[in-house]
Amino acid sequence: MTLGGFALIIVALAVLAYLTTRARAAAFGGPAGTMRSHSRPVYHGAWAAILAFVPAILVIVFWAVLGDNIVAQQTLARIPEAIRPGSGIEQQAFLNELRAVYSGALPAAFNENVAAAVPVYGELVGFWRLVIGGLALLLALIGGGYAWLNSQSEFRARTHVESFATIVLALASLVAILTTFGIVLSLLYESLEFFSRVSPFEFIFGTQWSPQTAIREDQVGSTGAFGAVPLFWGTVFIGAIIAMIVAIPLGLMSAIYLTQYAGASARRILKPLLEILAGVPTVVYGYFAALTVAPAVREFAISIGIDSASSESALAAGAVMGIMIIPFVSSMADDALSAVPGSMRDGSLAMGATPSETIKKVLVPAALPGIVGGILLAVSRAIGETMIVVMAAGQAANLTANPFESVTTVTAQIVQLLTGDQEFDSAKTLSAFALGLVLFIVTLLLNIYALAVVKRYREAYD
Amino acid sequence: MTDPSSPSDTGETLPERTPTEWHSNAMQRRIRRRYARERRFRFFGLAALVLAAGFLAFLLFTIVSDGWRGFQRAEVAVEVTYVEDELTAESGSLARADYRTLLRRDLREQFGTERVASEGAWLRLRERMEENPGLLGQTERVWVVASPEVDLMAKGDVDFTLPAERRVVDDEMVEDYRDLRESDRVRLAFNSGFLSRADSTSSELAGVWGALIGSILTILVTLAISFPIGVMTAVYLEEYAPKNRITDIIEVSINNLAAVPSIIFGLLGLAVFLNFFGMPRSAPLVGGLTLALMTLPVIVIAARVALQSVPPSIKDAALGVGASRLQVISHHVLPVALPGILTGTIIGVSRALGETAPLLLIGMRAFVSDIPEGVTQPATVLPVQIFLWSDEVGRGFIEKTSAAIMVLLAVLLSMNALAIYLRNKFERRW
Numbered sequence: 001m002t003l004g005g006f007a008l009i010i011v012a013l014a015v016l017a018y019l020t021t022r023a024r025a026a027a028f029g030g031p032a033g034t035m036r037s038h039s040r041p042v043y044h045g046a047w048a049a050i051l052a053f054v055p056a057i058l059v060i061v062f063w064a065v066l067g068d069n070i071v072a073q074q075t076l077a078r079i080p081e082a083i084r085p086g087s088g089i090e091q092q093a094f095l096n097e098l099r100a101v102y103s104g105a106l107p108a109a110f111n112e113n114v115a116a117a118v119p120v121y122g123e124l125v126g127f128w129r130l131v132i133g134g135l136a137l138l139l140a141l142i143g144g145g146y147a148w149l150n151s152q153s154e155f156r157a158r159t160h161v162e163s164f165a166t167i168v169l170a171l172a173s174l175v176a177i178l179t180t181f182g183i184v185l186s187l188l189y190e191s192l193e194f195f196s197r198v199s200p201f202e203f204i205f206g207t208q209w210s211p212q213t214a215i216r217e218d219q220v221g222s223t224g225a226f227g228a229v230p231l232f233w234g235t236v237f238i239g240a241i242i243a244m245i246v247a248i249p250l251g252l253m254s255a256i257y258l259t260q261y262a263g264a265s266a267r268r269i270l271k272p273l274l275e276i277l278a279g280v281p282t283v284v285y286g287y288f289a290a291l292t293v294a295p296a297v298r299e300f301a302i303s304i305g306i307d308s309a310s311s312e313s314a315l316a317a318g319a320v321m322g323i324m325i326i327p328f329v330s331s332m333a334d335d336a337l338s339a340v341p342g343s344m345r346d347g348s349l350a351m352g353a354t355p356s357e358t359i360k361k362v363l364v365p366a367a368l369p370g371i372v373g374g375i376l377l378a379v380s381r382a383i384g385e386t387m388i389v390v391m392a393a394g395q396a397a398n399l400t401a402n403p404f405e406s407v408t409t410v411t412a413q414i415v416q417l418l419t420g421d422q423e424f425d426s427a428k429t430l431s432a433f434a435l436g437l438v439l440f441i442v443t444l445l446l447n448i449y450a451l452a453v454v455k456r457y458r459e460a461y462d
Numbered sequence: 463m464t465d466p467s468s469p470s471d472t473g474e475t476l477p478e479r480t481p482t483e484w485h486s487n488a489m490q491r492r493i494r495r496r497y498a499r500e501r502r503f504r505f506f507g508l509a510a511l512v513l514a515a516g517f518l519a520f521l522l523f524t525i526v527s528d529g530w531r532g533f534q535r536a537e538v539a540v541e542v543t544y545v546e547d548e549l550t551a552e553s554g555s556l557a558r559a560d561y562r563t564l565l566r567r568d569l570r571e572q573f574g575t576e577r578v579a580s581e582g583a584w585l586r587l588r589e590r591m592e593e594n595p596g597l598l599g600q601t602e603r604v605w606v607v608a609s610p611e612v613d614l615m616a617k618g619d620v621d622f623t624l625p626a627e628r629r630v631v632d633d634e635m636v637e638d639y640r641d642l643r644e645s646d647r648v649r650l651a652f653n654s655g656f657l658s659r660a661d662s663t664s665s666e667l668a669g670v671w672g673a674l675i676g677s678i679l680t681i682l683v684t685l686a687i688s689f690p691i692g693v694m695t696a697v698y699l700e701e702y703a704p705k706n707r708i709t710d711i712i713e714v715s716i717n718n719l720a721a722v723p724s725i726i727f728g729l730l731g732l733a734v735f736l737n738f739f740g741m742p743r744s745a746p747l748v749g750g751l752t753l754a755l756m757t758l759p760v761i762v763i764a765a766r767v768a769l770q771s772v773p774p775s776i777k778d779a780a781l782g783v784g785a786s787r788l789q790v791i792s793h794h795v796l797p798v799a800l801p802g803i804l805t806g807t808i809i810g811v812s813r814a815l816g817e818t819a820p821l822l823l824i825g826m827r828a829f830v831s832d833i834p835e836g837v838t839q840p841a842t843v844l845p846v847q848i849f850l851w852s853d854e855v856g857r858g859f860i861e862k863t864s865a866a867i868m869v870l871l872a873v874l875l876s877m878n879a880l881a882i883y884l885r886n887k888f889e890r891r892w
Contacts, residue, residue: 065739158786165788166702172694173703173712176762179755180715183726186733250510257507273515279878280521281816283845284867287852288521291860323517330514354496356503377721384723386819387845391852411725411819418732418823436729440722447721 006133014053017144021048039158052144083113190433209397234407239382246322251329278327286391289320312394332374369457376450532865536616665858676841683750692761728820743825764806801888
C-alpha cells in the first residue's frame with residue numbers, strides 16, 4: 001500500500017471518529033430542555049476527528065517530504081562498497097537513475113551498479129512505508145479512541161476545537177513571514193557564496209560585465225568579469241527614465257481627465273480600458289515590443305541618420321514598458337487626486353479659476369506627495385519587470401545613454417544566467433542571486449519609502 | 463496655500479484701487495487666452511486616454527491580424543491506398559503500422575516530391591484507420607497537413623515576384639505549389655491540431671493544448687495552496703490577531719511581498735524548492751508552489767478588505783445569541799465576505815496565469831511535446847509557450863505565437879469577466 005493509501009485510511013478513521021463521537025455525545029443523558037452537555041455534539045465529533053487526523057497525517061507528510069533522502073542514504077550505506085558511487089554529482093546522478101528505474105520512468109538502468117541497487121532500494125522503501133503507515137494508523141486509532149472515551153457531558157470540546165482553529169489560523173499567517181525569510185535567506189546565502197569568489201566592490205563598482213566562465217582552465221578570460229554597473233544603468237535607463245517619460249505624462253493626464261473632466265458614462269467606458277491594459281500579460285507586451293515596436297524604432301533611427309541603431313534598442317523596451325505602466329500611474333494619481341478635499345477645489349473654482357488652472361495650481365500641488373509616491377511605486381514595478389526586457393532589450397551590457405543602442409537589465413541577466421545548462425555553483429549562476437539581492441533591496445526600499453510618503457500624505461488630509 | 467488667514471484679520475487697510483474693467487479689450491483677450499488654455503489642457507487629457515486606448519487597440523490588432531491565421535492550416539489532398547502488406551512490413555502488426563513510408567510513396571507518385579506534406583502528415587492516415595478499420599486495402603483521397611512552405615504560400619505570405627534567394631521557398635517548391643493549385647489539391651482548413659496538440663518542432667504540427675493543460679495544472683496547485691492559506695491569514699489578521707510585534711511583522715511582510723518583483727519568487731523557487739527540497743524541475747507542482755507564494759499576498763489583501771466591509775452589527779448579533787468566535791466567522795462573516803474574497807482571488811490567479819519570468823527560472827521552459835498528465839511531470843504553461851515560440855526562427859511560428867496569445871487573452875478576459883460578474887451580482891452595500 002502506498003502512503004496515499006494510508007492517508008485515505010486515516011481520513012476514513014477521522015470520519016469514523018467524528019460520527020461515533022458525535023453520536024455518543026448526542027446521547028448524553030439529562031432531562032429534555034436542560035443543558036445536557038457543555039458543548040454541542042458536533043464539537044465532540046470535530047475534536048475526535050482532529051485528534052485522529054492531525055498527528056497521523058503529520059507523520060505521513062513528514063515522511064513524504066524527507067523519507068526519500070533517508071532511504072537513499074540507507075541504500076547507499078547498504079550496497080557493497082565496490083559499486084557505491086562517489087560523492088557530489090556522481091552520487092546525485094546515481095540516485096536519480098535509481099529512483100527513475102524504481103518508479104518505472106526508465107525501463108532499465110544504464111548503469112549496472114544502479115541495477116544492483118534497485119532491489120535494495122525497493123526493499124527499504126517497502127519496509128519504511130509499512131513502518132510509517134503503521135505508525136500513522138496507530139496514532140489515528142489512539143487519537144480517535146482517546147477522544148471518544150474522553151467525550152463526557154462536561155468535556156469542553158468546543159473550547160478545544162476553537163483553540164485548535166486559532167492555532168491553525170495563526171500558523172497559516174506565518175507562511176507570509178516564512179516566504180519573506182525564505183527570499184532573504186536564499187538570496188543572502190547564494191550571494192555570500194558569490195561574494196566569496198568575486199569581491200563585492202568589483203560587483204558594485206565594476207563596469208565590465210561578461211559572466212562567461214571558461215570551460216577549460218587555461219582559456220583566456222576564464223574568470224569572467226562581474227562589474228554590474230552597466231546592468232544597473234540599463235535597468236535605470238529603461239525602467240526609470242524611458243518608461244517613465246512615457247508613463248508619467250500619459251498616466252497623469254489620463255487620471256486628471258478621468259477624475260476631473262469625464263462624465264460618469266465616459267468613465268464607465270474608459271476606466272475598464274485602462275484595466276484591460278493593466279491585465280495584459282507581460283509576455284504579450286514583450287512579444288509586441290520585440291516584433292512590432294523594435295523594428296519600427298530601428299527603421300526610424302536609421303532614417304534620421306543613426307546607423308548604430310540596434311534592433312534590440314533600449315527605446316523599444318522602455319517605451320512598451322511605459323505603456324504597460326500607464327494604468328498603474330493613472331490609478332495611483334487617481335487615488336491621490338481624489339484624496340484632495342473637495343473644498344479646496346471648490347474654493348479655487350469659486351475664485352474664478354478655470355478647471356485647468358485649478359488642477360495645475362491647486363489640485364496637483366496638493367496631491368503631489370501622493371503622486372510622487374505612486375510614481376516611485378511605478379518605478380519599482382518597472383525595474384522589476386522581466387519579460388519585456390528579456391524579449392526586447394538585448395544581452396549586451398553597454399554603458400550608453402543612446403536610446404537606440406542595446407542595453408541589458410538586471411532582470412534580463414538573471415533570466416539569461418539561470419536558463420541554460422550549467423552546474424549550479426559556478427560564479428556565473430551565483431551572480432544571478434547577487435543581482436536578485438540587489439533588485440530585492442532596491443525595490444523594497446523604494447516601496448517602503450513610497451508607501452510612507454503616500455501614507456503621510458493621506459493622513460494630512462484625513 | 464491652505465492658510466486660511468485673510469487680510470481683514472490683520473487689520474490692515476487695503477489701498478484704494480480702480481475697479482476692474484471687465485469689458486476692456488485687454489481683459490477679453492486674457493479671458494479668451496485662459497479659455498483656450500483650458501480647452502487645450504482638456505484636450506491633452508483626452509488625448510492621453512485616447513493614446514493609451516489606441517496602444518491597446520493597436521496591440522490587439524497586430525496580435526489578431528497575425529494570429530487568426532494560426533488557427534488555419536493548409537492541407538494537401540493525397541490519394542492513399544492502405545496496402546496491408548506495406549503497413550505491416552516493418553512491425554508485423556497493424557497496431558504499429560508504418561504509415562509514414564506508405565504516405566511518402568504515395569506523395570512521390572502523385573507529386574514527384576514528398577516535400578508538399580508535413581513530416582507529421584501520416585498521423586492523419588492513422589486517425590482514418592482508427593476511425594474506420596474497413597479502409598484497409600481501399601483507396602481514398604485524404605487531406606493531410608501541408609508542409610510549412612506550402613502553408614506559407616497558401617496563406618499568401620510569399621512574394622512570388624522576389625528572386626528565389628530572397629524568398630523563404632525555392633523555385634522547385636513554387637512549381638509544386640502551382641501544380642497543387644491547378645489541380646485544386648490544396649486548401650486552407652481550420653487547424654484543429656492547434657487546440658488539441660502539444661508543442662512540436664515543426665510549426666504546422668505545434669499546438670497549445672499541452673501548454674493549456676500545464677497552465678491549468680499549475681493554477682490548480684496555486685489555487686489549492688494560496689486560497690485556503692490566504693483566507694486563513696486574512697481571517698487571523700482581521701479577527702484574531704492581538705496587536706503585537708509579531709502581527710506587525712506579518713502585516714509588513716505581506717505588504718512587501720505584494721510588491722516584490724515576480725522574478726524574485728522565481729529565484730526563491732529555484733533555491734528552495736528545486737535545490738533544497740529536490741523537487742522535480744519543469745513540474746507544474748513547483749511552478750504552482752512558486753506562483754502560490756506570489757499570489758498569496760494579493761489574496762490576503764483582497765480578503766482583508768472584504769472582511770473589513772462586513773458590518774460589525776452582524777458579528778455582534780451572532781455573538782449576542784451565543785455563537786463562538788469560530789461560528790461567527792464560518793456562519794456569518796465568511797459567507798458575507800465570500801464574493802469579495804473570490805473576486806480578489808480570481809484577479810490574483812489571473813495574474814499568476816499570465817506570469818512567465820519565475821517559471822522560466824524553475825525550468826518550465828523545457829521543450830515538452832507530450833500533454834502532461836500529472837503535477838510532477840514536465841510541463842510548460844501558456845505564457846512560457848508564447849515566449850518559446852517567439853524565439854523560434856521559423857516563419858510559421860509567428861502566427862502560432864500570436865494565436866497562442868489570443869488563446870491566453872481569451873482565458874484571462876473570461877476570468878476577469880467572471881470576477882466582475884461575481885462582484886456585481888453578490889456585492890452588497892451596507
